[in-house]
Amino acid sequence: MTTETLTPRWQFRTPKQRLLRWIGWFWLVALTVFCWEIMTRDTIWAFVADAPRQAADIGDRMFPPAWAYINTLWEPLWDTLNIATLGTLLGILFAVPVAFLAARNTTPSVYFVRPIALLIIVSSRSINSLIWALLLVAIIGPGLLAGIVAIGLRSIGFVAKLLYESIEEIDQRQVEAVRATGASGVQIIDYAIVPQILPAFWGISVFRWDINIRESTILGLVGAGGLGLQLQASLNVLAWPQVTMIFIVILATVVISEWVSARVRQAVL
Amino acid sequence: MSTTPRTWKRPPALFTHTGWRRTIYIGAVVYLMLAVQSIEVDWMRVYEGLERGWRFVQGFLVPDFTSRWSDIQSGLIESLTMTMTSTVAGILISVPIGIGAARNLSPMPVYLFCRGIITLSRSFQEIIIAILLVAMFGFGPFAGFLTLAFATIGFLSKLLAEDIEACDAEQIEAVRATGAGWWQVVNYAVQPQVMPRLIGLSLYRLDINFRESAVIGIVGAGGIGATLNTAIDRYEYDSAGAILIIIIAIVLVVEYSSSHVRRWVQ
Numbered sequence: 402m403t404t405e406t407l408t409p410r411w412q413f414r415t416p417k418q419r420l421l422r423w424i425g426w427f428w429l430v431a432l433t434v435f436c437w438e439i440m441t442r443d444t445i446w447a448f449v450a451d452a453p454r455q456a457a458d459i460g461d462r463m464f465p466p467a468w469a470y471i472n473t474l475w476e477p478l479w480d481t482l483n484i485a486t487l488g489t490l491l492g493i494l495f496a497v498p499v500a501f502l503a504a505r506n507t508t509p510s511v512y513f514v515r516p517i518a519l520l521i522i523v524s525s526r527s528i529n530s531l532i533w534a535l536l537l538v539a540i541i542g543p544g545l546l547a548g549i550v551a552i553g554l555r556s557i558g559f560v561a562k563l564l565y566e567s568i569e570e571i572d573q574r575q576v577e578a579v580r581a582t583g584a585s586g587v588q589i590i591d592y593a594i595v596p597q598i599l600p601a602f603w604g605i606s607v608f609r610w611d612i613n614i615r616e617s618t619i620l621g622l623v624g625a626g627g628l629g630l631q632l633q634a635s636l637n638v639l640a641w642p643q644v645t646m647i648f649i650v651i652l653a654t655v656v657i658s659e660w661v662s663a664r665v666r667q668a669v670l
Numbered sequence: 671m672s673t674t675p676r677t678w679k680r681p682p683a684l685f686t687h688t689g690w691r692r693t694i695y696i697g698a699v700v701y702l703m704l705a706v707q708s709i710e711v712d713w714m715r716v717y718e719g720l721e722r723g724w725r726f727v728q729g730f731l732v733p734d735f736t737s738r739w740s741d742i743q744s745g746l747i748e749s750l751t752m753t754m755t756s757t758v759a760g761i762l763i764s765v766p767i768g769i770g771a772a773r774n775l776s777p778m779p780v781y782l783f784c785r786g787i788i789t790l791s792r793s794f795q796e797i798i799i800a801i802l803l804v805a806m807f808g809f810g811p812f813a814g815f816l817t818l819a820f821a822t823i824g825f826l827s828k829l830l831a832e833d834i835e836a837c838d839a840e841q842i843e844a845v846r847a848t849g850a851g852w853w854q855v856v857n858y859a860v861q862p863q864v865m866p867r868l869i870g871l872s873l874y875r876l877d878i879n880f881r882e883s884a885v886i887g888i889v890g891a892g893g894i895g896a897t898l899n900t901a902i903d904r905y906e907y908d909s910a911g912a913i914l915i916i917i918i919a920i921v922l923v924v925e926y927s928s929s930h931v932r933r934w935v936q
Contacts (some may be wrong), residue, residue: 429758432754433754433755433758436750436751436754436755437751437755439747439751440748440751440752440755440811440812440815441811441812443810443811444810444811444812445808448807448808449807449812452806452807455805455806455807456806459802459805459806479708480708483705483708483709486701486705487705487706487709523918523921523922524918526921527881527917527918527921527922528914528917528918529881529882529884529885531797531885531888532884532885532895532898532914535888535898535899535902536726536902536910539719539722539726539902539905540719540720540722540723540726541715541716541719541723542712542715542716542719544709544710544711544712545708545709545710546709546711546716549709615795616795618795619795619797619798622797622888622889623888632801636801648794648798651794651795651798652793652794655793656793
């Protein structure tokens, strides 16, 4: 009895911390319940209850896959790969200068140019490539070009953000050493900065290419060419066996691109 | 007759073998030529589109929030509530799956089962899942909720499992040495180590889920994407510009505040 009063039970947190955490969790739960109420206001629960039957029905219709349909998929697949690759190249082309303008140690002006570069990065990142594609199809018409530009615009933000972070992390002593030899600004970038960020650059580019393969498979849903276009066509006529075949092709492409990207990143980094 | 070279050329960083380098350069050029040829551009259509593009830029500069405000509002509420509920539901499901997929905590059959779920969830694009779920559950935010929750599971469980596997094994040993059972090990040795990162990842996923919720409406899964799609289809670029500005603003707010919360938690 006496020992317990002398050494009180060990507690991880002070009472005040516990109270604060309890209030935090309470608000989180309350907010979730509130959001759930609003979100499900218009949900027809009979449809939800019916879903397993619907799923079984769709599953039934999806099998067996229409294997012969693959012959019409080679060309869209080639288009999809081109959208991803050319789009990534386009994105990198614009991302590199933006990254140099956004990095604190290479930007010409911290107060004027850097915020603009950061704004470009943020707006490119916050808009999904499908939305870019939606806009571009409306502007330059359906087809591969819209897809490539959409992927490119979306990639700028991603590549530039990761690249400028790695530029900011470089070893400044190497820059000073090259500067001490009397090198010009371009030479400093070429000999002191580029070698340091090159592995990161290849890693980021291949990573983005991998993501872009995934994204480009569905851009066709809004008319930007590739496999998604076939998917849309098959969905419109409810040709589920064809849809299954397209899913299989997409899955195979994604798995292969992921493998390639992982291998290249392993070799580079 | 000094043999020291007067100039220095940086050696190539990649593909140091000359033959390989040439082959790869030629291959890249050939691919580029083939790929560029496969693009068919209708320049007349592009020319016509330029005017539309200009109207879009104008719409972006002078956004029209008022005339479609009720549509925008309902879309936004759908997107935001969908984001919140799906993130919470996704986290609740992905914590047990993440623990199950950690090699140091779970037996082989459980590990393989959980890894299977993660792979399944990660290999399909959100949009494709949304298409299937809309076909099953009908149009509306409920299908979107399920899509985002499903996508969250793959993302969070994978990163959580990796984090648990990278845990400090000595702390686990120490707690186990006191005679703690499996649950107590998870609660007292693993949970304190991964909690800050789990919160960080959850906030990051909240951010991603909002961005995705702005898109899945295009295939009928509710949210602001449907409103945006309609606005673009009707060539109402000023409303579309307003929606995009709102999306960018919300993403900015979420990103900014989540980085603050993360710093506060860690």
